[in-house]
Amino acid sequence: MELKHAYRLLNTGASVLVSAAHAGRRDVMACAWNMALDFSPAKVAVCLDKASFTRELLEASGSFAIGVPCVAQADLVFTVGSISGRELPGQDKFAAFGIAHHAASVIDAPLVAGCIGWLECRLIPEPHLQQAHDLFIGEAVAAWVDERAFEGGKFRPLDDTPPAWRTPHHLGAGNFVVPGAQLKARAQTSG
Amino acid sequence: MELKHAYRLLNTGASVLVSAAHAGRRDVMACAWNMALDFSPAKVAVCLDKASFTRELLEASGSFAIGVPCVAQADLVFTVGSISGRELPGQDKFAAFGIAHHAASVIDAPLVAGCIGWLECRLIPEPHLQQAHDLFIGEAVAAWVDERAFEGGKFRPLDDTPPAWRTPHHLGAGNFVVPGAQLKARAQTSG
Secondary structure, three states: OOHHHOHHHHOOOOOEEEEEEEOOEEEEEEEOOEEEEEOOOOEEEEEOOOOOHHHHHHHHHOEEEEEEOOHHHHHHHHHHHHOOHHHOOOOOHHHHOOOOEEOOOOOOOOEEOOOOEEEEEEEEOOHHHHHHHOEEEEEEEEEEEOOOOEEOOEEOOHHHOOHHHOOOEEEEOOEEEEEEEEEEOOOOOOO | OOHHHOHHHHHOOOOEEEEEEEOOEEEEEEEOOEEEEEOOOOEEEEEOOOOOHHHHHHHHHOEEEEEEOOHHHHHHHHHHHHOOHHHOOOOOHHHHOOOOEEOOOOOOOOEEOOOOEEEEEEEEOOHHHHHHHOEEEEEEEEEEEOOOOEEOOEEOOHHHOOHHHOOOEEEEOOEEEEEEEEEEOOOOOOO
16 A cells, blocks of 8 residues: 555554564564554654563564554453563464464564554664653654555445454453444534 | 543544643543553653644643543544644633533643543653654543443443444534444364
């Protein structure tokens, strides 16, 4: 997909998967605290806890991938968000949970299969921000979508999107809300 | 509401209203690019375009309010997100569009009436971040909710929430998706 439309994958605020790889190790985690940050260049921001192994790999490699999951992957999102890659000695989450994945085109991080969209991001180093606020800024250098959910630079109309292909939005503790209606707002006129 | 639960208002990624006031002037804008950043202290991040008047007032006052709107306010969200406070000479958006509001308890920014939750935030100054990435970090110093939508530190179950009280999530160009289903994910076991 065109990078100028990448922000739209994050605009509705769904939880995402963040993955990273470095020196033969890899990890993936769930991230509800994410947002778009610019149109072009396409920038994104994610908040990653200091305890996460994904964060360590991201900092070492200077790159990360974002996967925008669908409802069919809700159990996977909850699972990789509930356990640290440090807690699986001798294997990683991809092996432990049989997570299918593809190679990225530009970066080392694996792309989780079955998502509706992916952003390959280069970290824009901001050491103070990373340390003080756990906030990481990336520039998307490649973006991919599954056209069954997202086509022509935008999400398909909700009525054309089967429930399993919609985005899970995390309430907490594994509870998610899922879009069920779409509306078009009207601009009000000033008095 | 307790500040330790403030992040949950932003967790599902709905669009929010950001308001600010300084020296007798006030403004409000829509912001799809927002996220929680910490539990306690409750920190948030919002991305605000350099052209926005709300941003100027926020920088001058060192504080801002976040309102989490409901579907009944979708036209309002779209309207205040489509016009700049600079384009209304002689009046502000609150007067021009008849936006009901309340005084905040700690800060100067007005709270838009009819939202389901509000965060009063003090800006954590990060000049480089604000200039380079249009990103503003705040600490919530007070938080309020309408218990018809959010009670006991979390959103009410979706089935108990009338459609008009649910949160609009912006696709773009005034098109929003609205939660229509809730699911509970199950943790997978490692192989």
